Amino acid sequence: MQQHFASDNYAGICPEATAALLEANTGHAPAYGDDDYTRKVSDRLRDIFETDCDVYFVFNGTAANSLALATLCQSYHSVICHQLAHVETDECGAPEFFSNGAKLLTIAGEQGRLTPEAITEVVTRRSDLHFPKPRGLTLTQTTEVGTLYQPDQVATIADTARQLGLRVHMDGARFANAVASLDVAPADITWRAGVDVLCFGGTKMGLPVGEAVVFFDRKLSEDFAWRCKQAGQLASKMRFLSAPWLGMLTDDVWLKHARHANAMAQRLSAGLVAAGIELLFPTEANGVFARLPAPVDAGLRAKGWRFYTFIGAGGARLMCGWDTLPATVDALLADIRALSGAADAL
Numbered sequence: 001m002q003q004h005f006a007s008d009n010y011a012g013i014c015p016e017a018t019a020a021l022l023e024a025n026t027g028h029a030p031a032y033g034d035d036d037y038t039r040k041v042s043d044r045l046r047d048i049f050e051t052d053c054d055v056y057f058v059f060n061g062t063a064a065n066s067l068a069l070a071t072l073c074q075s076y077h078s079v080i081c082h083q084l085a086h087v088e089t090d091e092c093g094a095p096e097f098f099s100n101g102a103k104l105l106t107i108a109g110e111q112g113r114l115t116p117e118a119i120t121e122v123v124t125r126r127s128d129l130h131f132p133k134p135r136g137l138t139l140t141q142t143t144e145v146g147t148l149y150q151p152d153q154v155a156t157i158a159d160t161a162r163q164l165g166l167r168v169h170m171d172g173a174r175f176a177n178a179v180a181s182l183d184v185a186p187a188d189i190t191w192r193a194g195v196d197v198l199c200f201g202g203t204k205m206g207l208p209v210g211e212a213v214v215f216f217d218r219k220l221s222e223d224f225a226w227r228c229k230q231a232g233q234l235a236s237k238m239r240f241l242s243a244p245w246l247g248m249l250t251d252d253v254w255l256k257h258a259r260h261a262n263a264m265a266q267r268l269s270a271g272l273v274a275a276g277i278e279l280l281f282p283t284e285a286n287g288v289f290a291r292l293p294a295p296v297d298a299g300l301r302a303k304g305w306r307f308y309t310f311i312g313a314g315g316a317r318l319m320c321g322w323d324t325l326p327a328t329v330d331a332l333l334a335d336i337r338a339l340s341g342a343a344d345a346l
């Protein structure tokens, strides 16, 4: 079966999550999250984050982000985000919908990162009542272009936000890849750095489905269960959403898989550079962004490879997952080298 680089959600369920899922499939258990699996995973997340956070499980990242952002603001508020942020480009207006109209205010930033200067500029630009009042900020870790915020960068941004009266949300669809790459305590790039709520991605790290919304500021999670229910995001058989996390969070399996995906991206990145292909961004986690010459792009697609070119700032996005094989990376590189050689000979 051919593997692909289109997205880390092309991969299947990792064995540890599968085992935990099957183990949960015995007998009856209370519904709607009142079960032992959900309690255990929530406690495990509290251990991992070294704090008494509030945890909810929803089906996907769009819901996690939108519902979490809605806790930060009223309908007349705004939320600052990067212009390439998934909440802005790929969530079909869900953040605005679930917040009853709060507006996303986008800003530019090198290599997918927000900067304190740009945040300050957009927040202080206007304070009149004709403009939606800035109240939230969201940053993505790892960013949409595969780069990372270092712990001090998260802290500086969150500090800027707090001084400007904004609450801080982190889109952690690839949080595992960030923790694995930075080799930091999860707390150091979240609540200790000033993040109020994290959407911790499960799907891309090898779960069948589901993301955890982790509230470090527990005041924000008041009534969150009702938001989830109203949005159709409260799983009745919650144990099947939560139990796979147990397999993932035991013995640092999540970090093992994320480290593997990151290593495959490094292998791919190095191979592309050796083949003379230009990288658009530094490879810091599990995504590689490259400028493929048109004949190479077309040739790869003709050979059946799948990858996206509409994400981020253009170019080809090549994502590695927990199951990406070194041989798959090498096969893609071999095709790229052959196609580049053929293009050069034209």
Ligand SMILES: Cc1ncc(COP(=O)(O)O)c(C=O)c1O
Residues within 6 Å of the ligand: 060, 061, 062, 063, 065, 086, 087, 140, 143, 144, 171, 173, 174, 203
């Ligand atoms: C940065 C980011 N955030 C969130 C998501 C989650 O989106 P979905 O609603 O498809 O689970 C994705 C998935 O592509 C993503 O890349």
